[in-house]
Amino acid sequence: GAGVSQSPSxxxxxxxxxxxxxxxxxxxxxxxxxxRQSLGQGLEFLIYFQGNSAPDKSGLPxxxxxxxxxxxxxxxxxxxxxxxxxxAVYLCASSPGPGFNYGYTFGSGTRLTxx
Amino acid sequence: SQxxxxxPQALSIQEGENATMNCSYKTSxxxxxxxxxxxxxxxxxxxxxxxxxxxxHSGRLRVTLDTSKKSSSLLITASRAADTASYFCAxxxxxxxxxxxxxxxxxxxxxx
Numbered sequence: 526g527a528g529v530s531q532s533p534s535x536x537x538x539x540x541x542x543x544x545x546x547x548x549x550x551x552x553x554x555x556x557x558x559x560x561r562q563s564l565g566q567g568l569e570f571l572i573y574f575q576g577n578s579a580p581d582k583s584g585l586p587x588x589x590x591x592x593x594x595x596x597x598x599x600x601x602x603x604x605x606x607x608x609x610x611x612x613a614v615y616l617c618a619s620s621p622g623p624g625f626n627y628g629y630t631f632g633s634g635t636r637l638t639x640x
Numbered sequence: 641s642q643x644x645x646x647x648p649q650a651l652s653i654q655e656g657e658n659a660t661m662n663c664s665y666k667t668s669x670x671x672x673x674x675x676x677x678x679x680x681x682x683x684x685x686x687x688x689x690x691x692x693x694x695x696x697h698s699g700r701l702r703v704t705l706d707t708s709k710k711s712s713s714l715l716i717t718a719s720r721a722a723d724t725a726s727y728f729c730a731x732x733x734x735x736x737x738x739x740x741x742x743x744x745x746x747x748x749x750x751x752x
């Protein structure tokens with residue numbers, strides 16, 4: 526597609542429920558990243574996929590968070606048993622290759638609110 | 641963890657003035673990038689400067705990099721109200737060339 530697409534754009538969920546956030550990167554981009562941004566804060570790295578390599582999961586804050594990327598394209602970030610501190614904007618980005626050569630193209634994000 | 645710290649945290653100027661934002665980082669880098677964010681949503685890539693470069697220009701943007709001081713600056717000349725946004729620096733570390741680590745951002749307000 527023309528840009529990085531994220532869905533839903535907004536999600537309100539009850540504490541304890543599971544949520545799935547979707548990211549559709551730019552076609553042909555081999556690198557895909559998830560970040561989250563709490564209100565008024567910078568971006569916190571969560572996870573990085575590059576081609577068929579094992580993902581870099583070093584930023585996932587707990588084992589309630591997981592992500593997968595199917596067929597080297599669409600990615601889903603899953604948060605199990607959501608907590609209020611999970612409320613944030615979740616941003617997905619893709620790039621043609623690793624970050625040492627390219628800038629990222631970001632989606633518009635999913636605003637998650639846990640009530 | 642945050643790699644960069646932007647300074648100032650907030651900046652207010654009049655249209656036509658220049659805006660300068662600074663970024664400091666902690667570890668050696670492969671490159672440094674600047675992004676703009678409007679309304680707390682998606683970020684837009686502005687410019688990438690590599691560790692062996694000292695200055696780069698793109699339109700009204702001028703970025704400098706001083707690796708000895710581990711710092712960078714972003715200058716926006718002849719600012720416009722449409723430049724109102726948050727600006728973030730982000731670095732790709734020398735020893736981990738895969739992901740960007742973002743700073744805390746500068747909130748720029750340009751008054752007409």
